[in-house]
Amino acid sequence: MAFNGADALTRVLIDNGIDTCFSNPGTTEMHLVAALTRDAGIANHLCLFEGVATGAADGYARMTGRPAATLLHLGPGLANGLANLHNARKAATPVLNIVGEHAQAHIAHDAPLTADIEGLARPVSKAVATLRMTGEIAQATRSMLSEIQSGEKGVGTLIVPNDVAWADAVPGNLPPVEPPQPAAPDPVAIDAAAEALKAPGALLILGSPHITRRMQELVFAIATATGARLMGEAATARLSRGGGLPLLPRIPFQIDMALDALKDTSTAVLAGARAPVAFFAYPERPSELLPTDCRRVTLCPPQGAVEAALEALADRLGVSLGPLEAPELPALPEGTITPEALGAAVANALPEGAIVADESVTNGAALQPACAAAPAHDWINNRGGSIGYSLPLALGCAAACPDRPVFAIVGDGSASYTLQALWTMARAGMNVTVIVLSNRRYRILTNEMSKIGAGTPDENSDPLMSLDNPPIDWTDLARGFGVPGERAETAEALHTAILAALAAPGPHLIEAIM
Known part of the structure; x- marks a missing residue:
């Protein structure tokens, strides 16, 4: 040929x-x-x-x-x-x-x-x-x-x-691409950040396409030594966590919570992060979340050599890395599946080396904090905000890391966008556990409607936010794509179902009734 x-x-x-x-x-x-x-x-x-x-x-x-x-x-x-x-x-x-x-x-x-x-x-x-x-x-x-x-x-x-x-072609022999290495840390930026973090009200904001364990070990030590507060960006492309690391606090998604969390910040040191902005515009709220008089100091630009910059900053401050205080696992949950019970059920089942694609939205407030006490794992968030990403993302993670268990934790509204991913998971026998959080509505729209000043849902607008007429049967949909599915109506059943899914090969779907 x-x-x-x-x-x-x-x-x-x-x-x-x-x-x-x-x-x-x-x-x-x-x-x-x-x-x-x-x-x-x-x-x-x-x-x-x-x-x-x-x-x-x-x-x-x-x-x-x-x-x-x-x-x-x-x-x-x-x-x-x-x-x-x-x-x-x-x-x-x-x-x-x-x-x-x-x-x-x-x-x-x-x-x-x-x-x-x-x-x-x-x-x-x-x-x-x-x-x-x-x-x-x-x-x-x-x-x-x-x-x-x-x-x-x-x-x-x-x-x-x-x-x-x-068309016919002639075979070539071009050398492979060698991606350039990020620029070395800027000594001037290191000095400026070291001084800025000593100021009262200083905040170190961490961001990177991959926030590694080493980065977190460094920032926890730097924050302890300087007295500065520490936060990560609201969403991270990949965060390595658990396994004895403390919880890295995140800038809240909700506008009022974010403004409250950042209101006393006098100086923000940006380590691979951008200055935080609101997800949307809201009446009588600012788009920029840091106070207007907050000084901003860039330690390292986004996608720069963040880990190297933090190493240099720790050296500049004379910081030594000591033992870290790991969080404790929450107790096994009982009763109805609340956001807190969801977090406890997943945290107590999450195995070493797991990868979590998180699209939990309104029901996930307690999920990431609870799982900080689990064995070492990777956590992936949606930095773009376009929903329907977690099922495909989990598929890609499983293709990249076939020896690691992968979770997709997703609201039922978001899962409806790209449920076709289940078929490819089944075809390839991927070890993906999908947990669909079934509250049968776009709850985030209910929350946002009044916040943005558009009133509250009524008999006319509520049908545009409800998914219960007819209700979506996720277990039947999963089986139709070749994925075993079951429904969990209690926290105990959810935890048991996660363990069973992990023990069996191939993908599984669990519909968690919230």
Whole structure:
């Protein structure tokens, strides 16, 4: 079989360590499908919806630090995946979208699926390119892989016309991309942060695409030595926690709670974090959450060498790392499944090395704090705010780390967006435990309606927030996708169901009645 443009693209992916592709292809991608599946160097996962493919690629990259690929069909296929690409962009996750396009001579005929693919891609992509000639494939693909892994990492979208993919090509031999290392810590910034943290009312805010255990050991010691308060960003792309680490407090999501938590801050030292802002605009509340007279000092920019900067800051302050006070596990829960009981049930079942994709929203207030006392694990939050991310993200994490148990903890409203991920989990036999928090309504809208000054739900507006007519049967839906499902109506039953799911191979779904 002749070597063609699709083969050339695949060769560059393999040479650069891109070993996983989440796909929902169509006619214009058939040569790419053949090339990607012909070589054993790339694992391919079929996804029933493009939003699953893009979210899975995000989860894979968060856990491995290197891009996964998606294979999508023309403009409408890319459009179906945009919400989770938005989340990946906000999390600074490197993802490579490969989007098929009509053969170039066919585009002028305005066939039904013709669309402005570049226009759709730009809002969520750091880099966008359309191939025009088969001979440019290798260099263009290599350049995009370099760009999305350099500086502010992000999403790349490579558009491949069908005739470019099927045309004969000459095998190339380009060297693999070597992502640059972050710049060394700035001594001036280290000195400024060291002095700022000694001020009364100082706050150290930690952020990073991956907040490591070492970072937390350092910031807890620095906060203890200086007397400064410590908080993490409201959402983290990946947080390694548990296993004896204290709870890293987060800036609250809710506007009034956040303003209250930050009101006495005189100086904010930003370690890989951005200055916090409100999720939405609210009447008579500010968009910026820090007080207007708060001094801001940048220790390290977002995506910089955060751990190295913290090491240098600890040295500058003469801080030594001592023993940390680990939190205690909550007691096993009893009775109805409240947010507190949910946290206790998960915390007491969470195994060593677990990965948690958290989309618990209104019912999850006690979840992350309770699990801080569990064995060492990774916690992933949604930095982009577009819901329907946790099931695909968990899929991607399981593909990246097949030896680790993965949890997706998600509200029933959010889970309804991308439940097709269950089918891919079942097909691959992934060890994912899905806990759907079933309160049968978009409760966050109920909470937000009055807060934003739009009144309270009434007989006219409440139907737009309710999911109980008809109620969604999550156990039947799970079984329809090949995933065992059960319903837990008490905290004891929930804890037992989690343990049973962990003891059996493959994915499981638990509907927790809240």
